Amino acid sequence: MARTGTGTGTLLSRRNVKLDSFLKRNMERAVYERIRVHEPCVVVSDTINKVYMHVVLSDERVFLTEYPPRTLTVAVSFGRVRDIELVNDLPDFLRGKDQERCQHIRIVYAVETPPPRRRRDRLTRERGEELPPVTPPPRSLTPKSTSEGHPPDSSLDQWTEEDPPPIPKPLRSASCPNPQTLSLLKVPRPPGPPFSSPPSPSRQSRAQGPRRISLILDRLLRRDRADPSEDKGAELHLYAVSHSSTIYLHLQSAWTRFLTRSTLLLDPLHRWRCSSGWDPPPPSNRSGWLLGRLSRELQRDGVSPEASCLLLRELRTAARRDVALRRLFWRSGDLFVFLVRSLEDGLHGVQSLSGGLWSDQLLLSTLIVQTLAVMFRDTEVEESRMDLLSANRAALSSRLLLASIGGPEPGRSPVDSEVRVFLDEFRDAACSLLFEMLLLGHQASRGPSSDSSCLTVGWILRVLQGHPHLLPFISHQAQRLLLVLSDRQDSALSPPQSVLLFQRCRLLLACLQHSSLLNQHLRSHFREEFRYCVEPSRLDVKLPSHVPISRPTVKLINCILTAVLKD
Structure with a gap:
């Protein structure tokens, strides 16, 4: 459910009831329930000139609607986004x-340059997302000043009915919406799991639908991931006039999630595992029943x-497929506490185990960490998650x-190659979990009073700094990164490997930027390896442009190189 961007120190806050009702x-219900946040901003684009509008953020798109809301238009799809950044300037229309x-x-x-009309119409019917753009009047708009000389915060209630902001002329009234304007929520389904045996004649007719959907999805993926040099670039500017705005944080998080999902969907095995997630979601009572039974x-x-x-x-499988189950996981909290305690007990006892039992315990610990990492996905606006993680000065998070x-223990050698494999898998899973925690930390770092609050990036690294395994753990992550980037084989990374590389880069860059201890450690121990083993010119071989997460990963790698190699 959508949340507005003004808050009281957390990422969540009061709802705009009027806008929620319109949305x-x-x-469609499934899309409405996956709205992350909505917030009023001054919008500037090729067709909009300083208009105060609602910005509505979903898992896949950024929508715009007027004040008061009358029509809903797609501003940009995350499949087309190349970068999202904060601009350090002083807008001349504010004072x-x-x-x-x-x-x-x-x-x-x-x-994209519009295709021929016949092809465009066919793809529009298949995809169901093309919309006419908002066409605002030529005059511009800035937020109305209050009696103290300040424009209103992100709450739109401070606008007066006698002097409302000028808005684009609606295509249709809200009571009689234009179906072409609002038919934007049909998401193509990926191909289902492969058949274990050739389909019988009676099943062939039912298989035509998934096959056709598969062909459509593949064509749309190629279309969306075309070489950006062949596309016409555009920019959308959002001006949030509030020091507590969280729209930027949610944009970055939603874009990262979209890139990760899109990349993993290129992997047939992952697509098969999560295939039911593209079906209508199960009833919430079924999700609750399943979570309760497993707990x-x-x-x-x-x-x-x-x-x-x-x-x-x-x-873990159920959580990957069902976002409702992930939300219920945080609302109860009992299972989270149990899993954290089980992880602690298992790793404390692993020191005295023999090789075979050590492997078994590492496998169990890896499954716990993987499950917890999945539970973080797409639950950023779940209030109970933040409440649970920050309770008692973030004791459970610590x-x-x-x-x-x-x-x-540092210096203990794995007993055999099998144990080494299990240990590497555990550290990969831990990297993914720390990536999720750092996403949370980046959001908390920009909240009000972030210097004294917990769960910020700085707080996370301070908690880890006293652990005796921290430096070996970070060294392992750097070694794995160098191993992948220095590999001379002309083969692209698999989709799961690309996602893990992106997460590893985010972790190492956070260490370089927010911890002087880890910055010094990485630069003193790995500077020469980064200098001579990483060839930026070969990154396009490992991370081809058609993979959605490649572009931001290359950007992160360049940032790491700059931080490690600077004098």
């Missing part, structure tokens, strides 16, 4: 403190490690961070 009437506290967000995206069985006395592994695999880099 609920004019959006005084409003200039200083304004957040200017620039979204750079590619606009009870996992916490039952005397459950064996083998049974725990099976239950965790089932929970325990989770310390446990995630646990394992064998």
Whole structure:
């Protein structure tokens, strides 16, 4: 459910009931429930000149609607976005403190040259997302000043009905929406799981639909991921006139999630595992029943490690497919506490185990970490998540961070190659979990009073800094990054490898930027390796342009090189 961007120190805040009601009437339920945030901003684009509008952010698109809301238009799809950045400037249409506290967000995206009309019409029917653009009047608009000389904050209630802001002329009234304007929510389904045996004649007719959808999806993916040099570039500028605005944070998070999902969907195995996630979501009572059953069985006395592994695999698979289950996970909290405690107990006891038992315990710990990492996805606006993670001065978060880099003592060699494989898998899973925590930390770092609050990036690294395994853990992440980038084989990374590389880069860059200890460690131990082993000119081989997450990963790698090699 959508949340507005003004808040009281958390990422969540009061809702705009009027706008929520409009969105609920004019959006399909599945899309409405996945809206992350909406916030009023001054909008500037090729067709809009300083118009105060609602910016509505979903998992896949940025929508715009007027004040008061009348029509809903797609401003940009994340499949076309090339960069999202904060611009450090003083907008000339604002004055005084409003200039200083304004957040200017620039979204750079590619606009494809329109195809021939016949092909465009066919793809429009298949995709169901092409919309006429908002066409505003020629005059410009800035937020109306209050009696103290300040424009209103992101709450639109401060506008007066007697002097409303000028808005683009609506295509249709809200009570009689234009179906062409609002038919923008049909998402193509990816191909289903492969058949285990050739389909019988009676099943062939039912298989025609998935095959056709697969062909459409492949064509649309190629169309969306065309060489950006062949596209016409465009920019969308959002000006949030509030020091507590979180729209930029949510834009970055939503774009990252979209790039990750789009990349993983290129992997047939991942697409098969998550295929049911593209079907209509299961009823919430079914999600709650499944979560409750797995939680009870996992916490039952005397459950064996083998049974725990099976239950965790089932929970992880269900969480990947069902966002409702992930939200319910944070609302209850009991299972989260149990998993953190199980992770601590398992890694503390691993030191005294023999090789075979050590492998079993590492496997169980890896499944716990992987499951927790999945639970973070697409739950940024879940209030209970922030409440649980920040409770008691973020005690549970601190325990989770310390446990995630646990394992064998520094200097203890793996018993055999099998154990080494399990240890590498655990560290890969820990990297993904720390990436999720850092996403949370970047959001908290920009909130009000972030210098004294917990869960910021700086706080996360300070918690980890006292752990004896931190430096070996970060060294391992740097070594794995160098191993991938220095590989001379002319082969692209698989989609899961590309996503893990992106997460590893975000982790290492955060260490370089926010921790003097880790910055010094990485520069003193890996400077020469980064200088001579990483060839930026060969990155396009490992990270081809058609993979959605390649562009931001290359940007992160260049930032890491700059930070490590600077004098």
